[in-house]
Amino acid sequence: MVLYILRRIASAISVIVVTLIASFGLFYLAPSDPAGVICGAKCPPARYQEIADSLHLDRPVYQQIWEYLHGLVLGTDVVSGGQTVHCAAPCLGYSYVFGVPVTTLIMHALPVTISIVFGSAIAYLCIGTLSGIFAARRRGTYLDRTIVGGTLTIGSVPYFVVALLAALYIPTLIPIVPQAKWVPLTESPLKWFLGLLLPWIVLGIVNSASYTRYSRASMIESLSEDYVRTARAKGISERRVVYRHGLRAAVTPLATIFGLDVAFALTGAIFTEQIFGLPGLGVVTLRAFDKYDLPVLMAGVLIGAVVLVIMNLLVDILYTILDPRVRLS
């Protein structure tokens, strides 16, 4: 078990390093002219040279990658705006556009994205699973069909349409829910909560539709298993049959889907952040893409890779905890 986890961690780290090198290669060594793009159309040659120098474009590839990794692990000195600044580890470089360390940008954006993603995840996991179980237990009835129909309707409307409509109507119709606004948790927990309520509700409703379907299917399958019949034959209460025996088996596949969903949401909350004007990771990456702010883009890719790998790892570990057949074989 411990060996298994260690082995998984080792392979996770190697995946991150490979991703890093590959994306570094794509961004910095592409047949484009990064310095030219950054400098703009009417670029004075001196400025161009300065940018090219700061990018170390003249050096060999392996040296560039090595420096990037070196900065990441130990910190490095970076030329920004004509000055040499020390950039402490983990150094992701300096943003060309904002002239601040990428780390600082990320540290501001990450809490926003994490708050949005985890808050809504709790919402849709609870709503989705409960309504899925509810529907599964009433399989074939009108209630069940209504729930399934509802989830299909919600699922077929593009997400940004739902989000835009919600952003327009909900604060006016339900005054308790204010317009979305980012306030750090450390500043005021209440304002943090109220400011994120709207995106949570929207994401919660939209995603709970698919979770209702997953958990309904998963529950229907587990409730038809022989061991659920055995549980009933023991004479335990129906509630215990459903929530202990049925749900216990249905939760394993759900956990897998959930882990990967959260990972993707963390790397791709662009719509939500853009529509609700929340300064999260997606917005920052998008802006960097616009301006070809390479260090920021690289950081976005890196964080994406790390999040995906970690969530995958967590799901696998969770899986071995949930399923004794995996744990003990």
Add this chain to the structure above:
Amino acid sequence: MTDMWGDAVDASQIANGPAAVPAARGPQTVTRGQRTRGADAEGDAYLTVSDLSVAFPTADGIVHAVQGLSYSLPLGKTLAVVGESGSGKSVSSMAIMGLHDPKSTRMTGSIRVGGREIIGLSQQELRKHRGGSSAMIFQDPQSSLHPFFTVGNQIMEAYQAHNNASKRQARQRAIDLLGRVGIPNAARRLDDYPHQFSGGMRQRVMIAMALVNDPKLLIADEPTTALDVTVQAQILDLIQDLQQDFGSAVLFITHDLGVVAEIADDVLVMYGGRAVEHGAVASILGSPLHPYTWGLLESIPAVSGEPTRLHPIPGSPPSLLSLPTGCSFNPRCEFRTRVPDGLCEKELPDLAARTGDASRASRCHLVHPDEMFQSEILPRLP
């Protein structure tokens, strides 16, 4: 050449229950170790099924899974219910356990277990019945045990559902029973998961779980079908051995007439949802009176006797959505021409005594089925 459970655990320890465990309900009414073969008079029947019908309404029509089924089973006896798939043998046993979903099942008739009517009970009352006075073991021990809970946990849950027992008491009870059903190192193996057991050991766990509340009625639904033959022999021996100790009534559902011959006192043969023949095992397997039973006997390649050519029943079993009129078996029956006026196609025969022997009954219009068996069927059997 010894039984592996042997005398590893003193059987009386379980029957009387350890001090910490509440004693079995009521005194045992059956003398242990006395097994007489043959149909019993009604009287002290523990299970009585009368005119039971079970139907499932579906989109294609109503599936008449069981119709007009009646039998009784006293304590200490084993009744084997035999039939092919779709005969209604499993559906009727699930009905006795109250395991059918009341929303999608129509049940009429009466099922009395220990004098108590089961049909019409609320779910709350049924729950006390299930796993308490009646317990069930299933065909596939692999899928019938929850893969995510330890076997101890699953056995203890069954005990605590019916007894106000502490965790420690329940644990001790589980250990005792695991030992009794022949699992070595029971105390240690209690915390193992089902996948850590072999197929035969899993079925022993299922049996321990079923017996944890001293049920008076044990329903075994094809309990050895998924097992290898040497393991099957062990499990059959165990069930018989436990029945002698507990004095319970055993309802044994199977498709295997060989198993019936070894384990049953009485036999009920089912076809198309109805009982077609009922009586003591020696008479039903030795000199059956129904053409369907004849057909079954002629279809079985046995390990004993002369291997002769099999004489199978033509065609396939009827659809429960639309049973043939008259006798359900008539389209496949080679003897229907012996009954005048096409009676077989017109009229469903009663399940009634057909010879001088009142202890057995069959559902067939033939006039002298006993003579026909002796002169026509017996010579064809291996």
Add this chain to the structure above:
Amino acid sequence: MTTTATESAARSRIPAVPGAPLLELRDLVMHFNVKGEGMLIRANNKVRAVDGVSLTLGEGETIGLVGESGCGKSTTGRLITRLLQPTAGQILYRGHDIAKLSEPKLRPYRRELQLIFQDPYSSLNPRHTVGTIIGTALRVHDLVPKGEELPRVRELLDIVGLNPEHYNRYPHEFSGGQRQRIGIARALAVKPKVIVADEPVSALDVSIQAQVMNLLEDLRKEFGIAFIFIAHDLGVVRHFCDSVAVMYLGRIVEQGARDVVYGAPQHPYTQALLSAVPDLGVARGTPPKARIRLSGDVPSPINPPSGCRFRTRCWKAEDICAQVEPKLERKADGLLSACHFAAPPAGSLTAQVD
């Protein structure tokens, strides 16, 4: 049956090596690798599914392979039909070793060695009509000119007792027994010399099982097809086979003529196996005299016991059994047993029916 049908007994296209039997297995071995735990180097465990099996099948003969789950009987069947490639050993078909042949070179052999599966449903493609399923077998081996498969398909359906007009139906429209007949028709389509039948009737109800067994028996007689008949049901094997090989943990422990193996087996495992079968004969005859109950289950084929593999469950086992693996040797007329203490049973193992 018509003239073309009887042509199913046509000669083999593969020239026989003089003196070679129809099919011969020599020291056939199949080990499956399973992943074990380990930090960097994973310990490679081997499941010894088949571990040195030798067998000879003559023209038109039927050999039954019996044993409990995990004994390697199904794997042996898959090796013979080369659905698996053996780890070691030879599979000689008419004297030619097909054990290591590549797929294109196997093709003519595949036609002559057919497999019938246990589960008639999962072995038939649900999206194809029965006509397509059987027609494909004909087409693949160029047995019938293109576009002229239908008459032959109908004929085959007729041979296996199905309505020839049902060629355009799908597998789900048939019952279990009928589906097994379709599987048999597909195997027959290519006019095989050997059919490996892997538990062909064990998924079927008793009355249907008897129908399919009679059908197989008729086909065997009519077309002279040799059978390797794999089953766990000892009664079924006794009924169908001339000779029987009993397998335990990847090895043949006893082999011989049907009546000898069932009447006076000398290997303790065969005796225990026979004694464990619930015997319908007790209802009409005298019950068996000897009653043998084995304890425990079959050990894991990853780590089989040393010496004789059956010794851990054997009541006769002594020190020598752990040290020396007994050879499969002739112990009586028509009987080979692999046991240091081989002896006929103390009393009858099955019921005696007059």
